Amino acid sequence: MTTSPVLEFEQVAMDFDGKTVFKDLSFELHWNETLGLTGPSGCGKSTVLRIAVDLASPVEGEVRFLGTSVSSWDPIELRRRMILVPQEASMFPGTIRDNLEWPLRVHKLPVDEDKMQEVLEHVLLWPIDLNKIAANLSGGQKQRVAMARALLLEPEALLLDEPTSALDAKATLAVEQTIASLAKAHDIGVVIVTHNKEQAERFTSRVIEMKGE
Ligand SMILES: Nc1ncnc2c1ncn2[C@@H]1O[C@H](COP(=O)(O)OP(=O)(O)OP(=O)(O)O)[C@@H](O)[C@H]1O
Ligand SMILES: [Mg+2]
Incomplete structure (x- = not known):
């Protein structure tokens, strides 16, 4: 294992159409750490995650x-090892099983039924009928399928954008507990974006607060 942090932002600034969204953003994400990223709507939280995986x-x-600078990585390799689960998780056409297996096939990795069940348990979706059409799931369920799909690829970092925004209070608490244990259970770094600072403080080890310009 490397001694470098999993992810580092050093004095990062972003603007769109000449307007500053944020500047001087520096942080490190360490192994086994769950880092919260919080701040008001529009301050650039989702943009930070997109920058991390070199989509911006x-x-x-x-x-x-x-x-290594993210722009020097092969983009496909980068996005397998550091996976962004967006706010509105999109499903591929087909069943839940298709959605879980497709990225494994793309990366020529084996499909392991036991592991599939394990990650679905981890995101509190088990038991579930894997032959259901993924497009028909609720927003919260889609996001959890997307998390399970990401975990199957065994990334070194997981970037979760508002992972509980589509969930009710009970499911939110359960998923928070799950996420809090993910970093240590999988020996990875996890970034969680939430506009709710209290939530971030509740279950992350450290919170970066973005102010907005
Ligand atoms: N591709 C883009 N082109 C132009 N402006 C953009 C683009 N992406 C984001 N922005 C602008 O950058 C700012 C930050 O957007 P971002 O989605 O990162 O905010 P956020 O903190 O995630 O907000 P929210 O909490 O509502 O999800 C917004 O003003 C947004 O309109
Ligand atoms: Mg956002």
């Missing part, structure tokens, strides 16, 4: 994954 390029600063 900052105007200033350096972003490194495992010590």
Whole structure:
């Protein structure tokens, strides 16, 4: 294992159409750590996650994954090892099983039934009929399928954008507990975006608060 942090942002600035969204953003994500990223709507939280996986390029600063600039990584490799689960998780056409297996097939990795059940238990979706059409799931269920799909690829970092925004209070607490244990259980770094600072403080080890300009 490397001694570099999993993910580093150094003095990162972003603007859109000449308007600053954020600047001077620096943080490190460590192994086995769950880091909260919070701040008001529009302050750039989702943009930070997109920058991390090199889907957007900052105007200033350096972003490194495992010590190497994200722009130097092969994008497919980068996005297998650091997976972004977006706010509105999209499902591929087909069943839940298709959704869980497809990324494994793309990356030529074996499909392991036991592991599939284990990750679905981990995101509190088990038992579930894997032959259901994924598009018909609720928003919260889709997001949890997306989390399970990500975990099957055994990433080193997981970036979760508002992972509980579509859930009721009971499911929120359950998923929070799950997420809190993910980093240690899988020996990875986890970033959780939430606009709810109290939530972030409840179950992350550290919170970065973005102010907005
Ligand atoms: N591709 C883009 N082109 C132009 N502006 C963008 C783009 N993506 C984001 N923005 C703008 O950047 C700002 C930050 O957006 P972002 O989605 O990162 O905020 P956020 O903190 O995630 O907000 P929320 O809590 O509502 O999800 C917003 O003003 C948004 O309109
Ligand atoms: Mg957002």
